[in-house]
Amino acid sequence: MGSVRFRALALAVAATASLGASAAVAAPAKAKQAKPATQVVRINFQAVSGTTPVTCGTPITGLGTTNATAQLKDLRFYISNVRMMRANGTTAPLKLLKDDTYNYTQGGNRTTLIDLENATGMCQGDAGTNSVIVGRVKRGTYVGARMYMGVPHPLNHTDTVTAPAPFNLASMTWSWQTGRKFAKIEVTDPDGATGTWPMKTFNVHLGSTGCFGNPAGGEAVNCMNSNRMSIMLQRFNPVKQKVLIDVQQLLRGNDVTQNRAGASGCMSGPTDPECEAVFEAMDINWLSSGLGTGTSGLGVQQTVFRAAAK
Secondary structure (H helix, E strand, C coil): CHHHHHHHHHHHHHHHHHHHHHHHHHCCCCCCCCCCCEEEEEEEEEEEECCEECCCCCCEEEECCCCEEEEEEEEEEEEEEEEEECCCCCEEECEECCCCCCEEEECCEEEEEEECCCCCCCCCCCCCCECEEEEEEECCCCCEEEEEECCCHHHHCCCCCCCCCCCCCHHHEEECCCEECCEEEEEECCCHHHCCCCCCEEEEEECCEEEECCHHHCCCCEEEECCCEEEEECCCCCCCEEEEEEHHHHHCCCCCCCCCCCCCEECCCCCCCHHHHHHHHHCECCCCCCCCCCCECCCCCCCCEEEEEC
């Protein structure tokens, strides 16, 4: 009798174990969590003169052909259509996160205003600043970046009063026809009104020239010289590096305390002598005859922007 009970108990235990094993085998494996299709990229900008940071209210030394000392007056520029570069040379667009005070997207055109002045010292912009482009790019491994300094043509020739930010700044606009100042970089006599600079301020205002057509009347605008500056950073890791804009390189070919002819400094004039060295640094085609094309190289030869460790 006892042996019968023992055999029955053993059979029950075996059956239970068998069921448990079957349940363990049948339990589905946990699904692997899929990676997001995109990744966030932050590109930080900083102004320097050589290796020295440039800020409002701090003297900038060693500028131009006479190693002049100056104060910053303005430093703002538009960066458009950033693309991240893969090792095989292909690229993917960096799509801005949202439209706001400094960013705007329309169709395939994406523009950010980089504002590195804060209206202190001798700077005459506004207190707001922006030193970063933030967007999402298709997930992958990237080794560099390319972009251009300028405003895309479809967004350039619009009414400042009704335009969305960041195109609604009168200080960054010439006229409906001519469009925006792609860059407004200005250095000034550190001694102000009592200083020795004849023209007081050396301006670099980049923008399209030779434009015709009246956009206010609904006409299309075309420009002889687009003057958009290509920038290519062949080795750039935005996690570990930032982008420097070097005013010393931009101004190296001019005496910033003098003005030889035309507007004070270089305002993109096709025959303004101060523009020759400025456009050379930016690698934009410019000829003293006025027959320059205003086209930019690939962005490799320009010396104004470079990548550096954070």
